[in-house]
Amino acid sequence: MTNEEKVEAVKKWQECEFVHQFVCGADGCDGVLVPEINKGLNGGVYLLCPKCSYSQDHIPDMVYYFDFEHLSNLMSVIGVVQKAKAEEDDRINEALSEIYAPNTPIDDDKHQ
Numbered sequence: 001m002t003n004e005e006k007v008e009a010v011k012k013w014q015e016c017e018f019v020h021q022f023v024c025g026a027d028g029c030d031g032v033l034v035p036e037i038n039k040g041l042n043g044g045v046y047l048l049c050p051k052c053s054y055s056q057d058h059i060p061d062m063v064y065y066f067d068f069e070h071l072s073n074l075m076s077v078i079g080v081v082q083k084a085k086a087e088e089d090d091r092i093n094e095a096l097s098e099i100y101a102p103n104t105p106i107d108d109d110k111h112q
């Protein structure tokens with residue numbers, strides 16, 4: 001994998017809404033780290049905080065081999081299931097409110 005490919009992989013990771021972003025490790029800084037190519041002697045990719053210049057050499061290998069497409073497909077399926085469940089819950093709550101307590105709102109805490 002070239003450094004440029006690694007940079008692309010880290011960017012994908014940082015933009016993915018389903019994984020934990022790499023954020024700055026410096027006290028009180030919440031900067032989102034960006035990948036940079038080290039042009040120095042050893043080369044390689046590292047993470048840099050754009051807010052405070054904190055840098056981190058270690059990038060877990062899984063970032064480079066992560067199957068974003070698979071995760072994205074999985075999350076769409078979960079989204080469809082959650083939406084269907086929410087609609088089902090609405091229908092059940094509506095039916096219950098008509099049967100047991102007309103004009104009385106259902107307590108949401110008891111119907112998760």
Ligand SMILES: [Zn+2]
Binds near residue numbers: 029049050054
């Ligand atoms: Zn920082």
